[in-house]
């Protein structure tokens with residue numbers, strides 16, 4: 001049995017992660033250097049075929065209004081009767097979290113030997129590495145998705161290629177509140193033996 005404190009530290013880091021809704025994430029967020037370290041952690045994800053079937057896109061403050069227009073357009077498309085108030089709320093969502101990334105799945109046709117499910121697993125691992133690196137650096141994180149992820153305006157804003165798909169937003173910042181741990185399932189519920 002390896003003897004090291006690292007295992008305990010790692011368990012504590014994993015257990016300390018909480019998902020915060022993006023409106024609960026306030027400044028300060030990570031600076032460019034801290035963000036780079038988190039993104040580097042993502043690259044340690046398992047990756048069958050070494051395809052890096054994912055990437056991250058930063059939405060800087062200067063482009064949040066553009067994202068807000070995408071949210072509003074997507075809402076108007078889904079619900080043409082929605083009022084100005086709902087559109088304003090949709091625009092406002094783009095202002096949440098001091099640092100905002102989008103996780104993008106890359107399912108390149110030239111790499112069809114690896115099933116898309118495996119590429120999505122790699123993306124999930126990359127995402128978790130990034131979230132844990134953020135936690136280790138003292139930042140709170142949250143994920144958000146929704147109907148607008150696949151909207152044509154979102155694809156244009158993120159400059160997605162045909163084989164790419166936006167999966168979720170990643171918000172990074174400082175939590176204004178403490179969040180209690182959520183009960184976790186017992187390992188016996190999801191670990192069995194044949």
Ligand SMILES: Cc1cc2nc3c(=O)[nH]c(=O)nc-3n(C[C@H](O)[C@H](O)[C@H](O)COP(=O)(O)O)c2cc1C
Nearest residue numbers: 017018019020021142143144145146167168169182
């Ligand atoms: C791909 C993905 C998308 C998510 N999208 C949302 C979302 O739109 N809104 C939200 O509140 N949480 C979202 N979450 C976060 C989950 O709701 C959250 O992980 C769950 O509530 C469990 O909480 P915990 O992460 O603190 O354990 C998303 C999680 C994943 C993996």
